[in-house]
Amino acid sequence: EIVLTQSPGTLSLSPGERATLSCRASQNFGSSYLAWYQQKPGQAPRLLIYGASSRATGIPDRFSGSGSGTDFTLTISRLEPEDFAVYYCQQYGSSLWTFGQGTKVEIK
Amino acid sequence: QLQLQESGPGLVKPSETLSLTCAVSGGSISSTSYFWGWIRQPPGKGLEWIGNIYYYSGGSYYTPSLKSRVTISVDTSKNQFSLKLSSVIAADTAIYYCARLPAYSSSSFVFDVWGQGTVVTVSS
Numbered sequence: 001e002i003v004l005t006q007s008p009g010t011l012s013l014s015p016g017e018r019a020t021l022s023c024r025a026s027q028n029f030g031s032s033y034l035a036w037y038q039q040k041p042g043q044a045p046r047l048l049i050y051g052a053s054s055r056a057t058g059i060p061d062r063f064s065g066s067g068s069g070t071d072f073t074l075t076i077s078r079l080e081p082e083d084f085a086v087y088y089c090q091q092y093g094s095s096l097w098t099f100g101q102g103t104k105v106e107i108k
Numbered sequence: 109q110l111q112l113q114e115s116g117p118g119l120v121k122p123s124e125t126l127s128l129t130c131a132v133s134g135g136s137i138s139s140t141s142y143f144w145g146w147i148r149q150p151p152g153k154g155l156e157w158i159g160n161i162y163y164y165s166g167g168s169y170y171t172p173s174l175k176s177r178v179t180i181s182v183d184t185s186k187n188q189f190s191l192k193l194s195s196v197i198a199a200d201t202a203i204y205y206c207a208r209l210p211a212y213s214s215s216s217f218v219f220d221v222w223g224q225g226t227v228v229t230v231s232s
Contacts, residue, residue, distance in 0.1 A: 001172060035218040037155075044205055044222040045155065050215040088155055092217035095169045097145075097157040 002026055004089050004100035012108040019076040021103045023067075023089035031068045033092035039102075040085045048087075049074065079105070110135040112206050112223035119229050120200075126193040126228055130206030131186070138184045140164040143209040145219065146180060146191045148202040156202075160209060161189060196230045203227050 003026040013019055023034070031052040037045040047056040049065035052072055062077040076083055084107050089100040116128035130144070137144065145160035159170035161180045170178050179192045193200060204226050207219040 033217050037219070039155075044225050045219070046222070047215075047218060047220050050218045050220075054214065056215070056220065090155075090157075090218065096171070097160070097169075097217070099147075099155040099157060102154045 001096055002029055002091055002093055002098055004091060004098055006087075006089060006100035006103045008103060009101075010104045010106060012106050013079055014108045015079050015081055017079050019074075019079055019083070019105055021074040021076075021087055021105075023072040023074070023100050025070040025072075025091060028069050029091055029093040031072070034065075034067070034072050035090045036063075036065055036074045037088045037090065038083075038085050039088065045088065076105075110208060110221050112208065112221060114204060114206050114223045114226040116204075116226060116228070118227055119231065120196050121232050122197055122230055123195055126191070126196050126200065126230070128191045128204055128206075128226060128228070129188050130190070130223055131188045132208075133187070137182055137187050137189060138163050141211055141213070143211055143217070144180075144182070144189045145207050145209055147205045147207060147219065148200075149205070149225075150199070150202045158191065158193075158204075162211065163189075164211075198230050201228065201230045 005024045007022045034052040036049040039045040053065045086102045086104045111133045113131045120126045143160045143162045146158040161168045163182045177194045182189045206223045208221040
């Protein structure tokens with residue numbers, strides 16, 4: 001079973017700043033199966049990125065994903081007030097799905 | 109537009125079986141294009157994948173830590189799928205989400221549509 005480790009646990013930034021979130025896998029897997037989600041309090045998660053770098057429908061272009069192998073990154077180029085939330089990475093491999101533990105992006 | 113809606117008891121006693129249903133509207137659960145899955149989130153914690161089912165093949169997939177206690181099934185007559193988790197304990201207290209996963213697209217195997225979630229508490 002692949003374990004995803006996200007860092008940092010919490011990111012304290014101001015609106016307008018750039019956010020860089022990391023997701024590291026315990027072993028190599030196909031980057032086609034790496035996704036990122038955003039979750040706001042009291043809401044279900046929302047798909048942001050799939051295939052490591054493709055934005056889901058309706059996702060603003062300030063969100064971008066990159067990476068391959070075992071290291072993946074979600075970048076928010078300029079934080080908007082509505083972007084402060086918890087972000088999860090997720091992978092699929094060998095008929096198993098796993099989530100990272102999440103990174104909270106909070107207002108500094 | 110596809111919508112998912114979870115339903116079931118909000119309170120389950122320890123050692124009993126948790127049973128939840130996810131109603132699918134705006135699409136067919138028997139489509140060959142999608143898997144259907146369950147994810148949970150304990151209070152104040154992260155997301156945990158529980159399992160998925162692919163109606164077309166009849167295949168079901170479960171997280172190893174819950175595999176002995178979980179069953180996911182599909183009811184095409186009601187266009188819904190269900191989760192059963194047996195022998196529940198307090199640690200099974202969580203928000204339970206149902207979700208859809210594309211099977212044969214560039215976004216395969218990601219959770220692209222989610223229900224709003226339902227809170228289940230395990231307590232006597």
